[in-house]
């Protein structure tokens with residue numbers, strides 16, 4: 799196996815399952831419910847967690863999250879970033895490969911100008 803293929807495999811092996819992927823972010827807000835006598839009036843407020851995603855054109859979708867769904871959403875967001883990082887790494891390796899092949903071609907072309915004319 800070529801070095802590039804091995805490096806690509808290494809990048810791909812570390813990826814979380816694609817089906818976990820979730821684009822968006824977690825937002826935590828502290829809210830005051832307004833009930834008289836509630837502790838939130840004198841504290842930072844009730845912690846509320848949302849999953850937010852923005853679409854082209856600026857439309858935003860927001861889902862209020864119960865605490866038990868937060869780890870699943872965090873895994874999904876981490877998977878999204880891991881896949882994008884992998885796309886960048888694979889792309890960089892392929893770019894290197896294109897440069898290397900281009901260099902090889904240049905070298906062989908300058909070494910045998912006759913074979914180039916024959917093609």
Ligand SMILES: [Zn+2]
Nearest residue numbers: 831832836838
């Ligand atoms: Zn309250």
